[in-house]
Amino acid sequence: KQEVTQIPAALSVPEGENLVLNCSFTDSAIYNLQWFRQDPGKGLTSLLLIQSSQREQTSGRLNASLDKSSGRSTLYIAASQPGDSATYLCAVSNNDMRFGAGTRLTVKP
Amino acid sequence: EAQVTQNPRYLITVTGKKLTVTCSQNMNHEYMSWYRQDPGLGLRQIYYSMNVEVTDKGDVPEGYKVSRKEKRNFPLILESPSPNQTSLYFCASSHIGTGGTGELFFGEGSRLTVL
Numbered sequence: 001k002q003e004v005t006q007i008p009a010a011l012s013v014p015e016g017e018n019l020v021l022n023c024s025f026t027d028s029a030i031y032n033l034q035w036f037r038q039d040p041g042k043g044l045t046s047l048l049l050i051q052s053s054q055r056e057q058t059s060g061r062l063n064a065s066l067d068k069s070s071g072r073s074t075l076y077i078a079a080s081q082p083g084d085s086a087t088y089l090c091a092v093s094n095n096d097m098r099f100g101a102g103t104r105l106t107v108k109p
Numbered sequence: 110e111a112q113v114t115q116n117p118r119y120l121i122t123v124t125g126k127k128l129t130v131t132c133s134q135n136m137n138h139e140y141m142s143w144y145r146q147d148p149g150l151g152l153r154q155i156y157y158s159m160n161v162e163v164t165d166k167g168d169v170p171e172g173y174k175v176s177r178k179e180k181r182n183f184p185l186i187l188e189s190p191s192p193n194q195t196s197l198y199f200c201a202s203s204h205i206g207t208g209g210t211g212e213l214f215f216g217e218g219s220r221l222t223v224l
Contacts, residue, residue: 031209043199043215044152089152093210096167097142099152 002027004092006100013080014108021075021103023090028068030092035064035075038087038102047088048075080107111136115200115216122190123224130185130219132200138214139205141183142167143175145196146218152199158183159205190223197221 003026013019023033032051036044048057048064050073056065063076073090089102113134122128134141142157144167154167158177172194174186183202187194200216 032211034213036213036215041218043217044201044213046212046214049212091152091213096157096165097144097154097210097213099144101151 002030002092002094002098004090004098004100006088006090006103008103009101010104010106012106012108015080015082017080017107018076018078019080019105021077021088021090021105023073023075023100025071025073025092025098027092027094028071030068030094032093033064033066033073034091034093035062035073036089036091038089044089077105080105082107082109111214113200113202113214113216115198115219117219118217119220121222121224124191125189128187128190128221130187130198130200130221132183132185132216133181134183134200134202134214135181136202136204136214137180138202139180140210141177141200141202143173143183143185144199144201145169145194146199147196155185155198187221190221192223195221195223 005024007022034049035047038044050066061078066073087102087104091099139160143155144152153169156175158164198219201213203213204211
């Protein structure tokens with residue numbers, strides 16, 4: 001059974017810092033991996049999707065990498081801003097979707 | 110506007126009273142799924158559907174039913190709700206391509222309380 005783990009569970013940084021969120025999964029037989037953002041009481045918004053054949057994806061200040069063989073993905077956020085404060089979740093897909101528990105990020109002004 | 114719409118957004122009901130949470134998407138997505146989100150347990154998949162008339166159980170299907178009679182709709186049915194089904198529910202959809210499911214679009218969530 002696929003298990004997805006995110007470290008750290010919570011992170012607090014001052015504005016302007018670059019930061020890395022980690023996601024690991026136990027079964028490398030995945031179609032893709034997605035990173036989502038969730039604001040309190042809201043639905044999830046897809047940030048980046050990496051297909052199993054890809055190594056990374058970039059969108060603005062966000063960069064996600066995927067190492068399928070080692071079962072790891074990282075989400076890099078450059079020059080963090082208070083508006084980046086949210087919970088970030090990763091999910092792996094093999095038709096069924098498995099989510100990590102998320103990393104709660106707080107960016108202090 | 111591309112969206113996934115869930116209704117109701119908030120519901121308080123009593124044990125045993127059947128209820129349906131509707132989910133509709135306007136993106137012609139093949140894949141639709143339901144999740145529940147609980148503190149400390151994260152998001153768990155209840156059911157998913159790869160296309161019309163095709164549904165599969167996720168991690169926590171007990172106590173729930175779904176149907177996929179039309180491509181755009183994927184209702185979640187609680188035949189006899191119990192207090193342990195009090196949760197925040199999300200519907201999501203995506204296209205299916207050669208690489209499997211694509212970018213997942215979520216609804217705003219339905220907060221259900223069963224007394």
